[in-house]
Amino acid sequence: MSDDEGMYEEDTMDVDDFEDFDEPSPAPSVPLKGRKRFLADLEEMKKFSVIGFGFHGFDLRNLRAGDDEGTIEFKIMTSDGHPVLSANLLVSDPSEYPDHHTFYAFSTSDAPSHIGQVVEDVSSGKSRSIKKTFEDFLSAIHKASREDDDGEADAEADAYDAYDEDDNEFGASRFAHSTLRPKKLQYDFLEVVAAGYRPGLIRFGVDDFSLSISIPVIKLANDIPARALMAWDRRLLSRTQHLTLLISGLRGTYPPLKADGTLTQDAVARGTNLQFKVGLSRQYKPSKEYALEAKRTYGLVDDEAQQQERPLEEEPLLTVDGFTVREESPHDEDEDDDGRFDSFSLSSSLETLLDHSLVRVIQTRIKYGLGWAGAETLVAETERLQQTTDDVIAIDRQLFDNADKTERKLRQTYNLPPDPLVGRETMDELNLPLVAFCYLIRRLTLCTRYCLVCHNKLNTDFEVLKPYVCDSKLCSYQFYAFNRGPSLEYEIISNPETVDLLVSIAYTAAADQCLNEPLPLGMGLRVPVPDARRCVVPLGPTWGHAMAPVVAVPKPVPPTGDPDGLCEFDEMDIISMRASIAEMIHALPPIREMRRHLLKKTKAGKSKPKLKDMDSSIPTAAWLILRWCVASCTAHLEELTSDEDLVRNIDSTWRQFRFTIGAPDAEARFKAAVAEAQKTDANARKYPGLYAFHGSPLKNWHSIIRHGLWFKTIAHGRAYGDGVYFAKDGSTSMGGYAQGTSNVWRHSQIAPRCCVAVAEIVNQPSKFVSNNPHYVVNDTNWIICRYLLVKTGVEPMGETEENTKDVELTKIPLVKLDPAHPLTLTSGGRGGGQKHIQFPEPSYKLEKLLKARRKEYLEEDFDEDDQAIFEAKETPANSQREVIVIENSPPPSKAPALDDWKHDAEWVTASTAHLMPPPFEASPSATMALQRELRAMVKEQESATSLKDLGWYMPPDLIGDNLFQWIVELHSFEETLPIAKGMKTAGINSIIFEIRFPPTFPLAPPFFRIIKPRLLPFIQGGGGHVTGGGSMCMDLLTSDGWLPSYSISAVLLQIKLAISNLEPRPAQLARNWDTPYGVQESLEGFKRAAATHGWKVPSGIDRLVR
């Protein structure tokens, strides 16, 4: 059911509907259906129109049966008597009334276009009774007029007013109103902001909306290494954008979930059906058009779900067309629409996860007091065992607690998002946007650890570098059939060299009869019977060195085909499978031709070119094998062509690929190993890593790349011990081990002959299994692969693409290599000799990219809809937005001033010696908000070129004792002010403030008070908006005036302005300025001032200053 249809409740043409009216009394026996029922209902409706059928200020009048059977004539007037419309209603077939008919409406008078649209829309509603149709119709007219008159921003507020007026008139009218609690939404939005994310409301009409929550990808890169993000999908950092979650299906209800995670009463009544979309948006939320579009695609997803339920044997639905079920938008550069909402490679997997299990996992967490991982395991086990959750947890509670324990350990190497369900004591409804978004970020961060399809934890004994599927056949089937994963088309267009390489090494592995797992199983492949001549296992070991030979089938029996000449790939023996894979790849056209085909311009409205349309003689299975070659590669490879990336002193017949690790913790574990080595090894402190080559015959690389490079090569008895072997000179790897092959894919443009990996290893060779003549390393955490070098069959065509000028080249930082362990390349040919290999700093390019993104990123203001939510209070527009403006106004002077203000530690220490104990109340959300706020303050302070211009100072040695209690100095007051003169005379360096934060921060304001110096109280002729107790007398710091969007530095500037204000009287030092203010007196002063001005004192302020 689409969301729009959901706006209408089930047809409830029963006796209850009539109870709202005193007369006419309900028909004693209304026929159940058909023409008679239609006529009976029409009679009732006539009576209603006589006694008055009014709704939202519009009345139905002059209703009567039309001349033709099944038609109804009527007029609509405003309740004050102005005609709006004359129209006819026509039923498609009275015999199908009231369940399966359609009503058509057409106006018989001139109607304004917005009304005309409503008339037209009648036919698109679902089958309803006559009365219900008119109710909905009047409601729609009301809505349309309102949107036409007022603009949409006010519509909702008005609808609230209308609610009260109209509610009693017709009970059934209730559905037309939103069951949104603005206060709750406001609170939840503020919590989202406090967590560092951006909430948004997208309105589709008076009572329909979606919610969005987003984070700029550049901020996400603080927690998920950019390297991993790039490996998952380069589009993530290709431009400035947000990772955005869109929640729809709320049906106008907020909040949707109770404290225990079940639907609220309103949500149940409205048929709330939560649906999640994950994508990338240019702005902090997608535009209405794109959000609506995202909602609509649910029709497609529903189809998909139905297909999945179908038994696999029934129909071979796996066609190349299937790929378009959930097509990614390949970031069309010419469609530069800021409102865009695009999916990326992980969208559909994350969406099905959220749709399918988020609510259940939340409920399970709360009910059993588990963490995310424990609850996920419990939900999965419950599904697997087909028992009740209570029974499952009774069997082995330990299992689920252990899952949580494992995740706590993971937090050491992963930066997981905060958990809003921890320490939750309130019985308030859940903050669904926040909880859902934190869960999403968590799963995104951990995406390589879970199957993309069934979402269960992967149990692999090798490192997964990119998100992939588990080894269940059903999962690979769905992965390939429904395009859960990187888009093949996108890869061909944007990274054709890598696709070429992957296809080529798969071909060689298959044709050389040594391709091993993973095999393209479970994809429902039907292939032609392979040529028996290919089904021959060559002599000798299939792995270049010391690998267990493949279980050889001595006499492969080629399968026989079905009448269509095809046979089931999965039923073949491995020899035939390899032969078949080689044949299928053989049939494919060159990658650059595919690219050209995909880039063909199409006319608007026509679907984009599809690969399979290139050549109908190519078997469908060949296209699937192509897709498998790309998607099953869980490492990320990217060809390097620019001088700033290229490894130096490697001859140009080698093409270079950057090998990126997509596992977020891989780099972290490597760094940890480096740090460990540096503890005891001075040399490792100076040169953390050393580089070495690892070679293997070309036919092995298909498997090596997919197994995290080292998996199969680590532990096999060899001359210098067990471990991964590395060469110190390239010629060893490039020559011996990386032997070539005669089986090269005929259409390969790269035409690889052999491959060599370049790895970085922790620089502590004494701890290696062996370090002479080769490095032998047995701890894979010590190794990280950086490059893949591919010897090509073709001589390069002249120079590389972008030739950086020599001058610029010297600017590119190189990795500092340990002179004791140089990496060399000896070449025998002419111009030979030994060259030292050098590496551009691997993070250089990425840092450049990140810098560019950071520079581009500008935090947008919330739009009017969202601003209205933040300000959903009675307070008239106050001047607070100006505060935010002031924050940005003073331009920092470039050169540090000679007479800059200097911090005097002694002055502060002496003044804060007798500080009250810190506040004892804390909360996770306030802690998060304060950490962010503190970081921002420290950053601002550190980057300030002049403290004098900054105007405030946070003594670094007083930061961090308690997050909820800060010490800040205000200084550098305008010299002509009495207070500045007084301070100068008395030798006072600054005014020292204590700021105390409530556990409800940033929803409630912090409490500011002066510790020292004491100022002249107002009653004794003082001023500067300081109370007799040293607290600030400012509306801004009260419940009424405070806005959670204020930054502390902005507030400090406001306070400085207030103290500098000469009206009504200037601030001056008290004679006993050296006596610090007490906490109690400051609180009393604040309350007095608030009472005088009628301001609301924040609740709980007494507890704040116990």
Ligand SMILES: [Zn+2]
């Ligand atoms: Zn799976």
